Amino acid sequence: MAGVKTTQYTPTVPRIDLQFVSALAPTTQEVDISSEGCQSHSCSSRLGVDDKERFRDLMIREANYDPVTTPSTHRTDSISWDDYFLAMAFLTAKRSKDPNTQVGAVIVHPETKRILALGYNGFPRGCDDNILPWARHGESELHKKYLYVCHAEVNAVLNKGSTDVKGATLYVALFPCNECAKTIIQAGIKEVVFMSDTYHHTDACRASRIMFQMAGVRLRKHIPAFQSLSLPLREERDSIN
DSSP states (O other), rough: OOOOOOOOOOOOEEEEEEEEETTOOOSOOOOOOOOOOOTOOOOOOOOOOOHHHHHHHHHHHSSSTTTTOOOOOOOSSSOOOHHHHHHHHHHHTOOEEEESSSEEEEEEEEETTOEEEEEEEETTTSSTTSSSSSOOOSSSGGGGOOOOOOOHHHHHHHTTTTOOOOOOEEEEEEOHHHHHHHHHHHHHOOOOEEOOOTTSSHHHHHHHHHHHHHHHEEEEOOSSSSSSSEEEEEOOOSOOO
């Protein structure tokens, strides 16, 4: 009646495999530049003892249900927020057509954990992927990809639309270059969570660290709890939520 179109979609592949180890193989020795005292899994909040007792009393009073004597069970093997958003960055990177390096970036609200924007490395809109060069080497700088490609972090910021990303957290597999650092800082993003720091000793990354420190952007290196993640797309579910 409302004219809403519905389409049943069948995935073209049975599953998507995200490889966290081989996706960005380091070419130089990586250095951990995480903030002192920062723990990778510190995102989840924990209820205090007083809160738990107060909420238990609330359930008993209002629902006649005691969660201590009749507890309900939940999954204990769900992935952490950091692993989840970094996996989302790797999944987004699969949209990149770059034959050498595929990078994805995810901007997240630090409190609500809402995804505010996604981006991956590629050419600007309207620029033909089949015409511009994807090569890393060439006779001229114009024959290489670097003058044309927009990095994942920049695309994520540009894709935010009217959403405010001030104070947000950006997840990205590869530590941002100096050009991306400028955009991140100007957008008001206050934390960058990365996995690989392959180009730590390059001038581009040195400049990034200088600007991030001056602007008060927190840097945090996160290593996922798993080396790979398989996402089945054609699996039939036994139950309906």
